[in-house]
Amino acid sequence: MTTTPVGTPALELRGVDLHYGFVRALDQVDIHVLPGEVVGLLGDNGAGKSTLLKVMSGAHRPSAGTIRVRGEAKTFHAPSDASSAGIQMVYQDLALVEAQDISINLNLGEEKLRRGPLGWLGFVDRKAMRRSSEAELERLGVRTAPMSRPVEMLSGGQRQVVALARSAIRVNGESQGVLLLDEPTAALGYEQTRNVERLIRRMADQGIAIIVVTHDLPLCYEVADRMVILNRGKKVADVPVAGTDRDHVVGWITGSRESMFPDSAAV
Amino acid sequence: MTSLTTPKRKTALAAVAAGSLMLLAACGGNTQPAAGADPSSGSGSSSKSIAFSPLGLQIPAMQDLSKGVQGYGQSKGYTVTVQDPALDPQKQSTDLQSVIESGKVGGAWVIAVQPSALSALVKTAQQKKVALLLNGVPADYGLSGMQPGITFDQIDYQAQGQAAGEELGNCINDKLGGNAQVLFEESSPGTAGKDQYEGAVKKALAATAPGASIVATTTVTERAKAQTDVGNALQGHPDIKAVFGQNDEGALGAIGAFASAGKDLPCVTETGGNDEVLQAVKDGKIYAVVALQFAEDMTQSFDTLTAMMADPTKDGQQLTVPQKVIKAGS
Amino acid sequence: MTTPATTPDQAAAAASQTGAETGAETTTVPTGHEMPRTITALVFVRDRGIFILWGLLIAFFAFWCSPYFFTTDNAILVANAGALTALFAAGVGIGVMTGVLDLSLPGTAAFASCVCGWLLTHGASTWEGLAAGMVCGVVVGLVNGFIALRGFNPIIITIGTLSVLSGLAAVVAGGYTFPGLTQLEFMGTHRYFNVPAPVYVVAVVYLVGTVFLTRTRDGIRLMAVGGNAEAVRRAGIHSSRYTVLGFVISGLLAALGGLVTTAVVTEANPAASPSIIFTALTAVALAGVALTGGRGSLPRVLVGALILATISNGLTIRGIQPYWATVVTGALLLGSLLFERVIQASVSKRLMATANLSVHQKKV
Numbered sequence: 001m002t003t004t005p006v007g008t009p010a011l012e013l014r015g016v017d018l019h020y021g022f023v024r025a026l027d028q029v030d031i032h033v034l035p036g037e038v039v040g041l042l043g044d045n046g047a048g049k050s051t052l053l054k055v056m057s058g059a060h061r062p063s064a065g066t067i068r069v070r071g072e073a074k075t076f077h078a079p080s081d082a083s084s085a086g087i088q089m090v091y092q093d094l095a096l097v098e099a100q101d102i103s104i105n106l107n108l109g110e111e112k113l114r115r116g117p118l119g120w121l122g123f124v125d126r127k128a129m130r131r132s133s134e135a136e137l138e139r140l141g142v143r144t145a146p147m148s149r150p151v152e153m154l155s156g157g158q159r160q161v162v163a164l165a166r167s168a169i170r171v172n173g174e175s176q177g178v179l180l181l182d183e184p185t186a187a188l189g190y191e192q193t194r195n196v197e198r199l200i201r202r203m204a205d206q207g208i209a210i211i212v213v214t215h216d217l218p219l220c221y222e223v224a225d226r227m228v229i230l231n232r233g234k235k236v237a238d239v240p241v242a243g244t245d246r247d248h249v250v251g252w253i254t255g256s257r258e259s260m261f262p263d264s265a266a267v
Numbered sequence: 268m269t270s271l272t273t274p275k276r277k278t279a280l281a282a283v284a285a286g287s288l289m290l291l292a293a294c295g296g297n298t299q300p301a302a303g304a305d306p307s308s309g310s311g312s313s314s315k316s317i318a319f320s321p322l323g324l325q326i327p328a329m330q331d332l333s334k335g336v337q338g339y340g341q342s343k344g345y346t347v348t349v350q351d352p353a354l355d356p357q358k359q360s361t362d363l364q365s366v367i368e369s370g371k372v373g374g375a376w377v378i379a380v381q382p383s384a385l386s387a388l389v390k391t392a393q394q395k396k397v398a399l400l401l402n403g404v405p406a407d408y409g410l411s412g413m414q415p416g417i418t419f420d421q422i423d424y425q426a427q428g429q430a431a432g433e434e435l436g437n438c439i440n441d442k443l444g445g446n447a448q449v450l451f452e453e454s455s456p457g458t459a460g461k462d463q464y465e466g467a468v469k470k471a472l473a474a475t476a477p478g479a480s481i482v483a484t485t486t487v488t489e490r491a492k493a494q495t496d497v498g499n500a501l502q503g504h505p506d507i508k509a510v511f512g513q514n515d516e517g518a519l520g521a522i523g524a525f526a527s528a529g530k531d532l533p534c535v536t537e538t539g540g541n542d543e544v545l546q547a548v549k550d551g552k553i554y555a556v557v558a559l560q561f562a563e564d565m566t567q568s569f570d571t572l573t574a575m576m577a578d579p580t581k582d583g584q585q586l587t588v589p590q591k592v593i594k595a596g597s
Numbered sequence: 598m599t600t601p602a603t604t605p606d607q608a609a610a611a612a613s614q615t616g617a618e619t620g621a622e623t624t625t626v627p628t629g630h631e632m633p634r635t636i637t638a639l640v641f642v643r644d645r646g647i648f649i650l651w652g653l654l655i656a657f658f659a660f661w662c663s664p665y666f667f668t669t670d671n672a673i674l675v676a677n678a679g680a681l682t683a684l685f686a687a688g689v690g691i692g693v694m695t696g697v698l699d700l701s702l703p704g705t706a707a708f709a710s711c712v713c714g715w716l717l718t719h720g721a722s723t724w725e726g727l728a729a730g731m732v733c734g735v736v737v738g739l740v741n742g743f744i745a746l747r748g749f750n751p752i753i754i755t756i757g758t759l760s761v762l763s764g765l766a767a768v769v770a771g772g773y774t775f776p777g778l779t780q781l782e783f784m785g786t787h788r789y790f791n792v793p794a795p796v797y798v799v800a801v802v803y804l805v806g807t808v809f810l811t812r813t814r815d816g817i818r819l820m821a822v823g824g825n826a827e828a829v830r831r832a833g834i835h836s837s838r839y840t841v842l843g844f845v846i847s848g849l850l851a852a853l854g855g856l857v858t859t860a861v862v863t864e865a866n867p868a869a870s871p872s873i874i875f876t877a878l879t880a881v882a883l884a885g886v887a888l889t890g891g892r893g894s895l896p897r898v899l900v901g902a903l904i905l906a907t908i909s910n911g912l913t914i915r916g917i918q919p920y921w922a923t924v925v926t927g928a929l930l931l932g933s934l935l936f937e938r939v940i941q942a943s944v945s946k947r948l949m950a951t952a953n954l955s956v957h958q959k960k961v
Contacts, residue, residue: 083833095828097821099892104817109832111814122813153948325868330772486919489870490862495678496913502671503662503914523862527677527786527793543776543864 008071010035010209011056011087011178016065018051018233025051026062027233033178033209038200040224040241041213044253047230049213053180056211057089058082069178086177088167092186094159096151096166103133103147106166136169141202157192160184161199168203179203181212185219197222217246231255314373314576316346318366321378323354327541328561329378335565336376343573348372356381360388367397374398374576376568382407389417398575400568404585418571418583420564423590424460427557428467430592431511431536434555435468436475438534439509446478447509447534450500452487452517464538468511479509487513493520494527501528512537512553515544522552540593548595560589636947643940646933647884647900654904658911665914673792679906680795681858683899685877686884687802688850690898691810693881695843696823696890701741701755702877703869704762705848706855709733711766713856714775714865723780727856734852735845737762742841759869766867775865785860795857799899802850807895819843824891880905882930885937904929 012032018025026048033039043049054060056067058076067074069085076082079089096105103126104111112128113119130147137144142165144158151159164184171177181200185193193216200223204210214220220227221241229237229252236259237252251257319336321329333349340347348366352359359380366372368391375392379385379402386409392399399417401408410417439447449472454461472479482504485496493516501507501524510532512518518537525532533554537544540558547553567586575583642649659667685702692699713730717723741758745751784794809816822829822839829836854873859865880901886893908929909922 079831080833091831093827095825095831097824097828097891099824100817100821104821105828108818108821108829109834111817113814122815124812124814124817126812153944155948325767325772327773483913483916485913488872489868490864490866491681491858494862495681495909496919498674499678499910499913502674502910503665503916505665519864520862523786527788528674541776546777 007034009033009068010037010070011211012068013052013056014066014068016052016055016062016067018048018055018060019063024233026055029065029230029233029235031211031228031235031238033211035209036204036207037226038204038210038212038224040220040227041211041230042215042217042220042227042249042253043230044255046232047253048233049230050182051233052230053089053182053211053213056082056178057087057180083170086171087180088171088177089180090163090167090182090184092182094163096159096163098152099150101148101150102145102154102162103130105151105162106133106136106147106169108166109170137165139206140165140168140199142199155192157188157195160188160192160196164196164199164203168206168208171208172206177208179208179210181210181214183214184212185214185216193219217249221246229253231259234259234261236260315344316348316372317572317576318348318350318363318372318375320350320352320359320363320375322352322380324349324351325353332561332565335562336569339565339569343569345573352380354380356384360384363388364391367392367395370395372397374400374572376400376572378402379407383409386410389414392416396579398572398579399583400572400575413582413584415582416575416579418568418575418586420568420586420588422460422559423587424463425467426587427538427559427590428464429471430557430590431538431555432468432471433475434557434592434594435509435511435534435536436472436479438536438554439476439479442533443508444478445476447476447480448482448504448507449479449509449511450497450504450507450521451481451484451511452493452497452513452521453484454487454513472511482507487517487520490516490520490523493517494523497521497524498528501525501530505530508532509534511535515539515541518553518556519543519547522547545593548593551595554594556593558591558593560591564588633947636944639940639944639947643885643937643944644894644897646936646940647897647904650929650933651900651904651907654907654911658907658914662911662914666911671910671914673796675903675906675910676796676799677793678910679903680793680799681854681861682876682880682905683799683902684795684802684850684854684857685873686880686898686902687799687806687895688847688854689874689877690881690884690886690893690895691806691850692843692847693886693888693890694810694823694893695819695839695846696826697745697840697843697847698752698888699741699755699844699847699851700752700874701737701758701762702847702851702854703871703873704759704766705734705737705851706858706873707766707867707869708737708762708769708855709852710855710859710865711769711775711867714778714859715769717778717780718775727781730852730856731849734849736848737851738845738848739841741848742844745840745844746837763867763869766869770865770867774867776863778859778863778865781856781860781863783860784857785863795861798853798857802853803895803899810895815839815842820891876905877902879926879930883926883933885933 009032014030016026016029029048029052031039031052041049041052051060055062058079058081061076067076069087074081074085097108107129112125112132114123114125133147142161144161145154151162154162164181167179171179184200185196188196197219200210200212212219212224224241226238226240227244227249228235229249231252232255237249238260248257252259317340319333321332324330324333337347337349350359350362352362359377363375363377367375367388375397377385377399382401382403385401389399389408389410393414393416396416401417401419402421404419404421405411405414435449439445453465469481483500485493485500487493497510497520508531510518510521512521512535514537518535518539521535522532535553536555536557537553538557540556544553544556548556571584571586575581665671685706688702689699709730712733713726716726716729737758741751741755744754784798787794789797810820811817818829818834819839819842822836823843826836826840829839881898883901883904884893884897886898905926908925909919912922912925913919
C-alpha cells in the first residue's frame with residue numbers, strides 16, 4: 001500500500017519439510033517476506049500455518065529445508081536463536097504479565113537501571129522506562145492508557161496493541177527484523193481490529209517484515225501486500241493482494257481450486 | 268507419598284500437641300521398667316526377652332526411659348527390645364502383636380498411645396501367656412478388675428493436681444500474704460487426665476490459699492505461643508503475681524513473658540521437671556515442680572513385670588507412679 | 598474501502614483512511630488518560646481495604662477492652678506477638694507472589710534453629726551459629742528449587758522436604774532440645790528503646806523486601822515470573838533462576854523465623870510446628886495475595902499478621918477462649934474473599950465501558 005519493497009528477503013524459507021512420523025505437516029514449502037512487507041498466511045485448520053510459524057520462530061526444527069535471515073543461512077535450535085536473529089513472535093495468548101503495568105511489560109528483559117550505586121544494586125528507573133515506553137508507542141502512533149496502568153485493567157484490544165508494540169520495540173533493536181503474528185485479531189471487535197490493522201501497517205512502514213497468520217480474509221485485504229495460502233501442508237498460492245479475486249482465495253483455502261504450483265502434487 | 272508422610276506428619280503434630288502434655292501427664296507415671304522375666308517359669312520360649320513400647324521415641328523423656336529400661340534390664344539379665352510406635356496407635360498394636368504372637372518375648376511393657384486400641388492385643392497376650400505392664404487402669408482397656416498376667420500402672424492425676432495446687436497456695440501464702448491474682452494455664456481438651464488433674468489443682472489451691480483468685484486462663488500448646496498468650500493475659504490483668512504453669516512449656520513460657528514485660532513472678536508451680544525447669548527451681552524462678560519419679564517407677568514396674576513373667580496366671584496389680592515435689596533446697 | 602460510519606470513532610477512522618490517501622491529518626480521539634472516579638475509588642478500597650479493616654479492629658478493641666488495649670505497652674506487645682507470624686508470613690507471601698507455595702517452612706525453621714542450637718552449645722560464637730542457621734535456609738531453598746525445576750509439583754516437594762527436615766532436626770538435637778540459649782537474648786526478648794528486638798527484625802525484613810520487590814530489576818522479574826512465567830521466558834529471561842530465587846528467599850525467611858523464635862524462648866526445639874504454616878497462610882490470604890501468584894504487596898501481608906495478633910490479643914485481654922480468635926479470623930478471611938470478589942467484578946464492569954485506544958495514521 002505504500003512503497004513496493006524490494007531487495008533481499010528479511011526471512012526466506014526454502015523447501016521446508018516437517019514430518020511427524022508418516023504425517024507430512026509441511027511439504028516443500030517456500031515462503032519469503034521482504035523488509036517492510038506484510039504477508040498474510042492463510043489456510044484452513046490443519047493446513048500447516050501454525051506449524052510453519054513454529055519453524056520460523058525456532059520452536060520446531062524442520063526435517064528438511066533452509067532458513068535464511070537477511071540472506072544468511074541459519075539454524076534455530078531454540079526460540080532464543082530466532083529472537084537473537086531478529087525474529088519476534090506474538091502468540092495468541094499475548095504473554096503479558098497481567099499484574100504489572102504497561103511500561104514494565106514493554107521493558108521486560110531490558111529494564112533500565114538507575115545511574116550510580118543504586119543502579120548497581122539493581123534499582124530500576126521507572127520514570128525513564130515510562131518515558132521511553134511512551135516515546136516508543138508514540139512512534140508507532142499508539143495512544144492508549146497511561147504507562148502506569150496495570151495490564152489487567154486493559155481491554156482485549158489495548159492488550160493486543162501492547163503485545164504488538166512490545167514485539168515491535170524488541171525487533172527494532174535489530175535493523176529490519178521480522179514479526180510473526182498468530183491470529184492477532186481473533187478475539188477483537190470491529191473497532192479494535194481496525195486499530196490493530198493500522199498498527200501493523202505502521203510497523204511495516206518502519207521497515208519491519210511481518211507475517212500474519214489469520215483466518216480473517218478482510219484483515220488480509222486491509223493490511224497485507226501478499227498472501228500465501230497453504231493446504232494440507234503444501235503451498236498452493238502466493239499472490240499479491242491487489243487484484244486477486246476473493247473467490248479464488250477461498251477456493252485455494254478449501255482446496256476446490258487447483259494449486260498454483262502443480263508440481264507440488266494434487267490438492 | 269502420602270503413606271510416607273502421614274505417620275511423619277502425625278509425628279510432628281503429635282510431638283507438639285502431645286509432647287509436653289501427654290509426656291508429662293500421661294507418660295510421667297508410666298515409666299514401667301521392662302521387667303526381665305525369670306527364664307525359669309516363663310510362658311514363651313524366649314522368656315528373658317521383653318518388648319518395651321513407649322508412646323514415641325521422638326519424645327525426649329521416652330528416649331531417656333528406653334535407655335534406662337534397657338540398662339536396668341541388662342543388669343537384671345534381660346534383653347529389652349525397644350519399639351517405636353511414633354505416636355501411632357495402629358503401629359503400636361501391630362508391632363507388639365508381631366512379637367507377642369511369634370512368642371519372641373515373654374513380657375511387654377507398654378505405654379499406650381491409645382489404650383482403647385490395644386484391647387485385642389491384651390487378649391492375644393493373655394492367650395500366649397505373655398505378661399503385660401500397661402499404663403492406666405483396667406477400664407481403659409475395656410477390662411474390669413485385675414487380670415491374670417497384667418499389671419496396670421497409673422498416674423494419680425488427682426494426687427498430682429493436689430500437690431501442684433497446694434504448693435501454689437503455699438507460695439502465695441509465703442510470699443504474697445495470702446492474696447494474689449492467679450493465671451491458670453490449661454491443657455488442650457482431650458489431654459489424658461485433664462479434668463481430674465486440673466480439678467484437683469483448683470480445689471487444693473482454694474483450700475490452701477482462699478485469698479487467691481484465678482483471673483485469667485490460657486491454653487498451653489507450645490512454649491513460644493504460651494509466652495505470647497501469657498503476655499497478652501498480663502496486659503489485661505497487670506497485677507497477676509502467680510501462675511499455674513500446667514507443664515514445663517507453660518511454666519517456662521510464663522517466666523519468659525513476665526521477664527519480657529519487666530514484671531516479677533514470685534509464684535509458679537507445674538508438673539513436669541526437665542533440666543531447664545529444675546535449674547529454674549534452683550534459681551528460684553519456679554517455686555515447686557511436681558515431678559513424676561521415672562527412675563523409681565521403672566524399678567517398681569520392671570520388677571513387677573518380671574515377677575509376672577515367672578507366673579502369668581496370677582492376677583496382676585495396680586501400681587501408681589510415685590511423684591515428688593521439688594522445691595528450691597530439696 | 599469506505600464503510601458506513603456509525604460511531605464517532607468509526608467516522609474518524611473512515612475519515613483518516615481517506616485522509617491518508619490524500620495525506621491529511623487525523624481527527625482527535627480520546628486519549629484514555631482519565632480513569633473514572635468510581636474505578637479509582639474501588640481500586641483504592643480493594644488495595645487498601647486491609648488497612649481500613651485493621652483500623653476498625655483497633656478502634657473496636659480500644660473501646661471493648663479499655664483501658665488495657667489502647668496503650669503504648671499493648672501496642673508494642675501486639676507488634677511483638679505478631680512478629681513471628683509476620684516473619685513466616687513474609688516467607689510464605691513472597692513465595693506465593695513469586696509462584697511458589699513452600700510448605701516446608703516449619704521444617705526449615707526447626708532445622709535451622711537446631712543447627713544453630715547445636716553450634717552454640719558446642720562453643721561456637723553467636724554469629725557463627727546464626728550464620729549457619731541462615732545458610733541452612735538458603736540450602737533448603739536451593740534444594741527445593743532445583744527439584745521443582747525438574748518438573749515435580751512444588752507442593753508435594755515441599756511436603757517431602759518438610760518431613761525430611763523435621764527428621765533431620767531431631768537427629769541434630771539427638772532427640773532432645775537445646776535449652777539455655779541465652780546468648781540469643783539480644784534478638785529475642787531484649788528491648789531497645791522499650792521495643793523488643795523481633796519487631797525491629799520484622800521492620801527491616803519488610804522494608805528490604807518491599808523495596809526489593811517493587812523497585813529492583815530482579816524483584817520485579819521475580820514477581821513477573823510469579824504472574825506469567827511463560828511471558829518472562831519469551832522476553833529472553835531465564836525464568837527458572839527466579840523460581841529458585843523464590844524458594845531461596847522463602848527458605849531464608851523460614852530460617853530467620855526459626856532463629857527468632859529460638860531467641861525469644863531461648864530454646865531450640867526440633868518439633869516442627871505445622872501451625873506456623875496455617876497462621877502464616879491466613880495472614881497472607883487476609884492480605885489478598887492471590888494463590889495463583891504474581892500479585893500482592895508485602896505491607897499488606899504485614900498488616901494481615903498484625904490483624905491476627907490484634908484479635909488474639911484483644912480477646913485474651915477480655916478473657917475470651919482462644920478458640921474464638923480462630924473463629925473470628927476465619928470469618929474475616931471468608932468475608933474478605935467475598936469482598937474482594939464483589940469489588941473486582943465491579944471494577945471489571947466499569948473498565949470495559951471506558952477502554953480507550955486509538956492508532957492514528959501519520960502524514961505520509
